[in-house]
Amino acid sequence: MALKSKVQSVLISWWRKDTLLLSTSRTLNTFATGYDNRILKSPSLVSLDFPDEWTSSSTNCNAPSTNKLASEETGRVIDGKQIAEEIISGVAVEVERMKKKIGEVPGLAVILVGERRDSQTYVRNKIKACEEAGIKFSLTEFSDKCSEDEVCDAIMSFNMDPSFHGILVQLPLPQGLNEEKILDVLRLEKDVDGFHPMNMGNLAMRGREPLFIPCTPKGCVELLIRSGVEIMGKKAVVIGRSNIVGLPASLLLQRHHATVTVVDALTSNPEEITREADILVSAVGVPNLVRGSWLKPGAVVVDVGTYPVEDDSCEQGYRLIGDVCYEEASRVASWITPVPGGVGPMTVAMLLYNTLESARLIYNFV
Amino acid sequence: MALKSKVQSVLISWWRKDTLLLSTSRTLNTFATGYDNRILKSPSLVSLDFPDEWTSSSTNCNAPSTNKLASEETGRVIDGKQIAEEIISGVAVEVERMKKKIGEVPGLAVILVGERRDSQTYVRNKIKACEEAGIKFSLTEFSDKCSEDEVCDAIMSFNMDPSFHGILVQLPLPQGLNEEKILDVLRLEKDVDGFHPMNMGNLAMRGREPLFIPCTPKGCVELLIRSGVEIMGKKAVVIGRSNIVGLPASLLLQRHHATVTVVDALTSNPEEITREADILVSAVGVPNLVRGSWLKPGAVVVDVGTYPVEDDSCEQGYRLIGDVCYEEASRVASWITPVPGGVGPMTVAMLLYNTLESARLIYNFV
The missing domain is CATH 3.40.50.720 (NAD(P)-binding Rossmann-like Domain)
Known part of the structure; x- marks a missing residue:
């Protein structure tokens, strides 16, 4: 019990630290851009960001392919589905072992904003899979009229809650909510989606391993x-x-x-x-x-x-x-x-895997 | 003066935070690897890292090209050199303006380990360019037999020193020194080389802007x-x-x-x-x-x-x-x-530019 409380106090010092990290992505763009024009010709990077527009598409494609086929055999x-089930079974076995050995199970908190039908389906699938694997699950729902602060407050409360080892904000967020600002509140050590820039940087760089x-x-x-x-x-x-x-x-x-x-x-x-x-x-x-x-x-x-x-x-x-x-x-x-x-x-299976991994790291459960 | 001391105290709370960041890159690889094999087939990423070996090369290439030339004109x-000089001149003007307006100049600390001739040349070029631009410069040299801790201590002392806005460890480091461990000590806000995984992640992700x-x-x-x-x-x-x-x-x-x-x-x-x-x-x-x-x-x-x-x-x-x-x-x-x-x-010119940018951000100097 003493060890557990020590782990929690270390984690709490981490959360505090993380809220400061907001300042590390450069949000002073107008500041930087006006200046860049004076010495450098390179623009700020976010000024280059615009939505991808793909040309033409069709929901039907039954017309015969004009490609030379390697053979008439089907790939x-x-x-x-089958592989994901195998992985979820594997996760379930580990969750059970963790529960028996240390009396804890991994916990996943999902935050859903808005009424997107596809997002609702994805979240439903995640709940079902967590139940299957024995992972504790919490769903927090907001209407698409909620404020950024409401979502951030929810994330911060899960940041502080040691019974949740993974937090996930279902994307995309409704227009008007700042995704970067919201995701930056999420603690790196609970970022089981791996979308934190620190995780992305460690994924990119040779010699390094992202947390997720x-x-x-x-x-x-x-x-x-x-x-x-x-x-x-x-x-x-x-x-x-x-x-x-x-x-x-x-x-x-x-x-x-x-x-x-x-x-x-x-x-x-x-x-x-x-x-x-x-x-x-x-x-x-x-x-x-x-x-x-x-x-x-x-x-x-x-x-x-x-x-x-x-x-x-x-x-x-x-x-x-x-x-x-x-x-x-x-x-x-x-x-x-x-x-x-x-x-x-597979996305769902990997989410469960990452949540288990997070709990294992936090509890040092081998 | 009160504002300046407030800035310094914020910076100091940042340094403290950063030393904790060591724990965010997963160094528990043997731990993770043994486990990955049980549920996932995917290996750990660092287990995939090995040095690139490029086949054959020559220091001479005067043999006539076999390529069809677009024309006999030269590209x-x-x-x-010329463009870099223009940029360094632009940096110098801004440094002078900063000095006049707030009585501060940007400072760059370079740490050189070992006796590599090319590294020594690069560092010499950096010193010369800093002198040209009016940027304060400090060179700390270590023999290739020094310990990681000695290098880390030097970095941490520059992390704490508010007169240095950029810190650079000249790479590559001699074999036996852990580059990741050493670079992770370097404060994100002084990482004018942009090698911190947080900077790399923000460079990679659309909608975000790295500090450097x-x-x-x-x-x-x-x-x-x-x-x-x-x-x-x-x-x-x-x-x-x-x-x-x-x-x-x-x-x-x-x-x-x-x-x-x-x-x-x-x-x-x-x-x-x-x-x-x-x-x-x-x-x-x-x-x-x-x-x-x-x-x-x-x-x-x-x-x-x-x-x-x-x-x-x-x-x-x-x-x-x-x-x-x-x-x-x-x-x-x-x-x-x-x-x-x-x-x-251009590498040198950009280093000076990034150092100036860092000082501008810290002093909020527009």
């Missing part, structure tokens, strides 16, 4: 490894460079020694570049962006995109489709992840 | 901008993925909306990839790795590599050659940086 499906690797990219690489796909020395193309998936996926694949190209909406000839890829990861949420003709025969295709389309035949009134035209791509690829049932379940 | 030379961008990549991009080279939508290839140059260069070019590919020593066909590049940045320190035949006609070539070769005709007994075979490349490229006199002086 092997990477069963993310973002769940979706980590899930993608785990799928590749479990499918026996060689990453080292291979050409990988990541479509999209979001902070949540595209960026960390490219960094993680680089750490695995792939030769990585990141394609964004400004790339003039994306299909030429993707046709060189041994491994293609697409994460933009544009339905059927990637056609069969975009792929090299035998490529491994990981489809992170999810886009909800109305479908009354589905229980929830909609179904999810991916970035990749599955019908076409499955005839060209050697391995392919389906949507749904590919990367999605 | 225009990007005069890094690493000097060499920042210098490369400034050279491109000043030469009127369009970056947005262009294909850029970065050869090498060191934490110091290759990685931050790729991140910075991405923030400028280039489509970036990072080539490393494991890439099977680097010359095929570089032949697609509109902009090529090479940063591996392998003399004449990049031949004329590696380039697309009209490409812009930024040569970061420096490799010392013995040359008695030079004052210092050696001269520097780059990664790029200049004779061949200059006949294919539209723009090219020479070695020396290209990126090297």
